[in-house]
Amino acid sequence: MAKILIIDDERSIRSTLREILEYEDYTVEDIDNGVDGLELIRKKDYDLVLCDIKMNRMDGMEVLTEGLAIKPDLPFIMISGHGTVETAVEASKKGAFDFISKPPDLNRLLITVRNALDRGSLVVETKVLKRKASKVRPILGESQAIAKIKETIDRVAPTDARVLITGANGSGKELVARWLHEKSNRSASPLIEVNCAAIPSELIESELFGHEKGSFTSAIKQRIGKFESANGGTLFLDEIGDMSQSAQAKVLRALQENKITRVGGEKEIDVDVRVVAATNKDLLKEIEEGNFRMDLYHRLSVILIHVPPLVERKDDIALLTQSFLDEICSEYGMPTKKISEAALDALKSLPWTGNIRELRNMVERLIILSDKTITDSDVKAFANPSAPASANNGNSSPQTDYEKFTNFQEYKDFAEREYIKFKLEKNSWNVSKTADDIDIQRSHLYSKIEKFGLKRNE
Numbered sequence: 483m484a485k486i487l488i489i490d491d492e493r494s495i496r497s498t499l500r501e502i503l504e505y506e507d508y509t510v511e512d513i514d515n516g517v518d519g520l521e522l523i524r525k526k527d528y529d530l531v532l533c534d535i536k537m538n539r540m541d542g543m544e545v546l547t548e549g550l551a552i553k554p555d556l557p558f559i560m561i562s563g564h565g566t567v568e569t570a571v572e573a574s575k576k577g578a579f580d581f582i583s584k585p586p587d588l589n590r591l592l593i594t595v596r597n598a599l600d601r602g603s604l605v606v607e608t609k610v611l612k613r614k615a616s617k618v619r620p621i622l623g624e625s626q627a628i629a630k631i632k633e634t635i636d637r638v639a640p641t642d643a644r645v646l647i648t649g650a651n652g653s654g655k656e657l658v659a660r661w662l663h664e665k666s667n668r669s670a671s672p673l674i675e676v677n678c679a680a681i682p683s684e685l686i687e688s689e690l691f692g693h694e695k696g697s698f699t700s701a702i703k704q705r706i707g708k709f710e711s712a713n714g715g716t717l718f719l720d721e722i723g724d725m726s727q728s729a730q731a732k733v734l735r736a737l738q739e740n741k742i743t744r745v746g747g748e749k750e751i752d753v754d755v756r757v758v759a760a761t762n763k764d765l766l767k768e769i770e771e772g773n774f775r776m777d778l779y780h781r782l783s784v785i786l787i788h789v790p791p792l793v794e795r796k797d798d799i800a801l802l803t804q805s806f807l808d809e810i811c812s813e814y815g816m817p818t819k820k821i822s823e824a825a826l827d828a829l830k831s832l833p834w835t836g837n838i839r840e841l842r843n844m845v846e847r848l849i850i851l852s853d854k855t856i857t858d859s860d861v862k863a864f865a866n867p868s869a870p871a872s873a874n875n876g877n878s879s880p881q882t883d884y885e886k887f888t889n890f891q892e893y894k895d896f897a898e899r900e901y902i903k904f905k906l907e908k909n910s911w912n913v914s915k916t917a918d919d920i921d922i923q924r925s926h927l928y929s930k931i932e933k934f935g936l937k938r939n940e
Contacts (some may be wrong), residue, residue, distance in 0.1 A: 483507050483508055483923060483925075484508050484509065484510045484529040484530060484599050485510075485511070485526075485527065485528050485529050485530075486503055486508050486509065486510075486511075486528065486529065486530045486531070486532065486595070487510075487511050487512070487513070487519065487522060487523065487526075487528045487530070487531045487532070488500060488503075488510065488511070488512040488531075488532045488533075488819075489512070489513055489514075489515070489516055489519035489525065489531065489532070489533045489534060489537070489542070489545060489562070490514070490532070490533070490534040491514050491515060491534060491537045491538055492514070492534070492591075493514070495561075495584065495585075495899070496514070496887065498585075499532060499586070500512055500592075502588065502592070503595070505731065506592065506689050508595075509528075509730075511528075515537060515538065515539040515540065516533070516537055516539060516540030516541070516542065516544065516545035517539050517540050519531075519533070519545055519549075520540075520545060520548055520549060520552070523549050523552055523553060523914055524552055527817040527832050528556060529556075529557075529598050529599055529602055530556075530557050530558075530559065530595060530598050530599055530602065531549060531556060531557070531558045531559070532559050532561060532595075533545050533546060533549075533558055533559070533560055533561065534560075534561055534562065534563040535560055535561070535564075535569065535573070536562060536563070536564060542562070543572065543576060544574065545560050545734065546560065546577065546578055547576055547577075548574050550576075550577045555605045556602070557579040557599070557601060557602050557603065558577065558578045558580065558583060559579055559580050559581070559594055559595065559598055560573040560578045560580075560581045560582070561581075561582045561583070561584055561586060562581070562583065562584060563583070563584035563585075566609050566772040568630070568786045569581070577785055579597075579598045579601065580594045580596060580597075580598065582699050590672070602890075603624055603815075612647075618657070618661060618664045618730070619657060620661045621635075621654070621657055621658070621661060622798065622801055622802050622805055623795060623798035623801065623802070624797070624798060624801065625780045625790075625795040625797050625798050627790045627794065627795055627928055628795065629796065631658060631787060631789065632806040634785070634787055635658065635662055635665060635787075636665065637660070637663050638662065638785050638787075639662050639663075639664075639665035639666045640665065640666060640667060641666075642756050643784045643785050644737070644756065644757050644758065644759070644781065644782055644783075644784045644785070645659075645662055645758045645784070645785045645786075645787060646758075646759050646760070646761070646765075646779075646782045646783040646784075646785070646786050646787070647659060647758065647759070647760040647761075647787045647788075647789060647853050648760070648762075648765075648786065648787070648788045648789070649760075649762065649788060649789030649790065649791070650759060650789075650791045650837055651762050651836070651837065651839075652836045652837035652838055652839030652840060653715070653789045653790065653791055653792070653838060654789050654837070654838050655720070655760040655762075656675070656718070656720065656760070658760075658787055658789060659673075659675075659716075659718045659720075659758045659760060660673065660852040662716070662758055663715070663718075663756075663758070664774070666716065666756070668714065668715045668716055668756060670713075671713075671714040671715030671716075672711065672712055672714075672715040672716075673712075673715055673716045673718060674708050674712035674715065674716070674717050674718065675718045675720060676689060676690065676708050676718065676719055676720065677720045677721055678719055678720065678722050678724050678725045678729075679721035679724040680719075680721075683726040683729070686725060686729045687724055687726075687728065687729050687732060687745050688705065688707065688745050689707060689708060690707050690709055690729065690732070690733065690735075690742075691707040691709055691732060691742045691743065691744055691745060692705045692706045692707030692709075692710060692744040692745065693705050693707075693744050693745035693746050693747075694744050694745070694746040694747040697744075697745050697746020697747070698745070698746065699744075703744065703926050704744075705744075706746065707742070709736060709742045709755055710742070710751065710753060711712075711752055712753075712755045713753050713755060714746070714754055714755075715756070716755070716756045716757075716758055717755045717756070717757050717758070718758050718759075719733075719757060719758070719759040719760070720759075720760045721761060721762065722759040722760065722761050722767055722782070723761040723763035723765055723773075723774060724763075727773075727775070730774065730775045731775070731845050732879065733757075733778060734775060734777060734781060736753065736755075737757060737778075737781045737782075738781070740752060740753055740754065740755075741753065747905070757782065759782045765779050765927060766779075768909070791834065791837055792834040792837045792838060792840075792841060793833065793834050796830045799826065799829055799830050799876040800826050802838065802841055803821060803826065803829060803841065804821070805840050805847055806841070806845040806846070807819055807821065807845060807849065810842075810845060811849060813850070816849075817921075819848075819849055819852065819854060819855065819856055820854065820855045820856070820857065820858040821848075821855070822855060822856065822857050824857065824858035825856045825857050825858045825860065825861050827858065828858040828861035828862060829841075829844075829861055832861075843890070847864055847894070847897070848860055848861065848864055850894060850897075850898065851863075851864045851897055851898065851901050852864065853919065853920055853921065854921050862930065864897060895934075898930070898934075899934040899936070901920075902920070902927070902930055902931070902934065902936065903915075903934075903936055905919055905920055906931075906936065906938075911938045913928065913931075
């Protein structure tokens with residue numbers, strides 16, 4: 483339920499407002515002055531503030547201004563016994579959601595509170611949607627390798643030079659490709675992505691170059707390929723090391739002549755496309771083994787950018803982790819969880835075979851399964867089920883058969899059930915204490931207990 487802070491120097495008003503709001507199942511705290519109120523706003527996460535305007539130690543308008551400077555999205559409802567139109571207008575100009583006169587009308591108060599909370603929820607939801615819809619996430623990191631990549635992108639992006647990006651799976655090759663497009667003169671045109679490893683070899687040519695109706699059994703109509711779709715923009719060929727030999731030959735011709743021919747067609751079609759390719763394979767070794775064309779390699783690798791694995795840039799783990807904490811907690815609509823220095827050190831000690839992608843998944847797991855502050859014990863218990871024993875500093879614990887989980891959701895449900903069961907038993911099945919301990923509402927905890935079929939006599 484929403485958490486509301488009341489700032490008012492009149493005890494009777496605070497008591498009345500608190501009684502009304504708590505009756506509506508809101509969580510309410512109150513304070514009698516603006517200075518301490520601002521300190522609470524800094525330390526805690528409130529969904530709404532009800533603030534008096536005329537107070538002794540600090541004027542309510544000052545509290546409004548400083549409070550919004552601390553948390554710009556926090557809704558304020560200003561209340562005053564000396565309300566005028568001018569005061570209401572001034573409060574609105576300073577960012578207040580609404581203005582209510584004392585003594586407050588019960589119905590108007592509750593409607594205004596509900597509307598303010600709805601507005602706050604919409605603001606958070608909009609930010610999440612904007613982040614999801616955003617074309618490019620920032621490249622995070624302060625290591626020398628990341629600084630070099632950013633510098634190379636800035637130099638190369640404005641040109642039409644073809645770029646080959648190398649690096650392990652999950653290291654961020656796609657993000658580099660997106661920034662090459664975003665900072666190029668082609669950014670207003672499309673960036674078309676093709677995962678060469680995900681398309682069967684017999685379909686890759688149709689995917690890239692399109693096909694004419696009737697060119698093969700399932701070609702019931704003409705299809706435009708990715709080269710034509712990317713005309714004027716950028717074509718990102720991911721995992722190009724998995725492309726078939728015949729498709730490689732056609733891609734080479736397209737790069738040489740800026741022309742393509744659809745499968746089953748004879749007409750040559752002019753295309754203006756910048757090609758950026760990526761691979762997790764050693765293409766020089768693939769050339770030696772006869773799996774990749776040397777002439778295509780040289781066409782693609784005008785500029786080479788290597789994205790290092792996470793184990794080679796462990797100093798960036800703290801920055802990446804904090805970014806993921808902020809992002810994921812915002813998506814879940816919860817206060818951002820803190821992480822201890824010991825926990826960060828524990829994360830740095832892990833092998834990171836899945837690189838950035840694995841780190842983000844682990845942070846999400848820790849957010850779900852840990853208390854308000856993520857500790858090194860949480861990292862050892864939840865973060866990396868596949869890590870070797872040495873990564874857990876030799877701590878022994880009962881082993882889980884991870885093969886029985888068909889997807890991550892099944893594992894999350896299992897881990898969540900075990901965690902809640904552990905906390906309930908630790909607190910002698912005191913639901914209120916357990917809910918406070920793991921920072922969720924009692925009603926939410928009751929739902930979890932019912933969902934997982936937990937019983938006290940287990």
